[in-house]
Amino acid sequence: MMINKLKQLVIYLFLLIWLLITGYPLVFLVQNSFKIRMEFFRNPVWSLPESFTFQNYIEVMESGFYMYFINSIIVCFISVAIIIIVSALASYAISRIDFKFNKIVYILFLAGMMIPIHSTLIPIYKLTLSMGLYDRLSALIGPYVAFSLPISVFILTGFINDIPYELEEAAIIDGASRFRIFRDIILPLVKPAIATVAIYNLTLLWNQFAYALVLTSSPSKRILTLGLFEFQGQHGINIPLTLTALFLSVLPLILLYVFLQEHIIKGMTAGALKG
């Protein structure tokens, strides 16, 4: 009995150590966001704020930071909607229409995962310039969709493969078109997988940085990650103010996580778990 108690104690000790390593930086972030600049320099970083002032929060928002949230939301939601449609269509063809090259097409899509996106930045930059999309939010959608396709096709194809074929047979005998079968039978059945694909891509694209860095330039076109990067460049010396912007930038996903924890964990690990 004693030994079991001791074992439990050791387990909790390790868990508490990791809790400190994971959690304390986040506490550090929040607690210092409430300090005003002079106070930050006067007191040690782990001291509690003398008073809870929202001055930093007001200042960050007034600098135009709220625009970055709106931009990120617009780009991510449009991209994810397109990704779902495009990848579901492709996955259906790969899984259900026997066109001889199914396996090869599937493998080629998956091979897209191996391409380091940074190797594609220069041609995409040039293409975006010549299409007249440079410094527009819409410039990000094409790369976002392409970047997300391999894993989305992978997840959805696996899911459609598991759907029993009998469900479609009746419809085929009735002479329904492939598009109707896809829309009326397959899509409703793959809803759970679509939710996974949506969360996986939403979290990944929300945190994407490189494309925006290369394809946009004016402040009004910044997405959240680029906005934070530029904010730090401008206000980096004012540490509490920058920590406030940082905290605000991570807040949306954390809030989503509070409400949808299991879905988010499942979604974010989906690519790895099935791989």
Next chain:
Amino acid sequence: MMNKKELMNNKYFIAALFLLPAVIFSLVYLIIPIPLSTYYSFFKWDGIGAMEFLGLENWSKLLSDPIFWSSMANNFKLVLISLVVQIPIALFLAVLLTRKIKGANFFKTIFFVPMLLSSIAVAFLWRYMYDPTFGLINGFLNLVGLEQLTRSWLGDSNIAFYSASAPIQWRFIPLYMIIFMAAISNIPKQLYEAAEIDGANNWQSFFYVTLPMLRSTVVNASVLIIVGSLKYFAMIFALTGGGPNHASELMATYLYTKSFTEMNMGYGSTISVALFLVALIVSVVFLNFSKKDVRN
């Protein structure tokens, strides 16, 4: 000539229609950029003006560019550090959290949070923890009387690369922890019961039951880490920009600096293609390795 009805019954035509949007996006933004980069790598080009043909000059410059080689070495060092740090810690945490203990779900919930933060946010958070004067780490060292260990974590070129690798580990351990937790909960309970009857203690059942059963998961996680470590960019870019004096430079940060800061897109394209080739070779080698392993 097929009429419309015949066309709509032709499965090749239908398959092509379903695949078309995905194929267009992939070709334009993922596939064609690679041969295009290769083409640009034979030119001197600032991204705006006329292109001047150089032949293989960029490539011979690349082969004798010490910064390129050290950035590639850093990429591989990062692979090694990530494997040695992330897999054991993630596995250890997963084993602890899958034991029947109170609060396991609470710990899991908090442990996953770093995965939610963007690389840029993680980089800046750590930059302020590393700050030589106002940072948490030096402040803590001073507090416990270890002043001699305080240093400029990101400014000292001997340690900057290692300091910059730490937040990457911090952010990605939770991902592998969750993967291992899922795999451990799939191991049949009877195996542990049998081990217990045979008199195995916790360590023995870990080494003789858990670890062998997790073999393919560990191999898959390792492949993810290896392939992923070649693609790092944002975190290092925001944390050190590859500095000081290229000490923490990765292939991707170097290619960005050359292409978009110095506007030397010809040479930037050369680095892009080199990065692609390295990623391709490594992926093929390790995917083959993992496939063989899974078959065994």
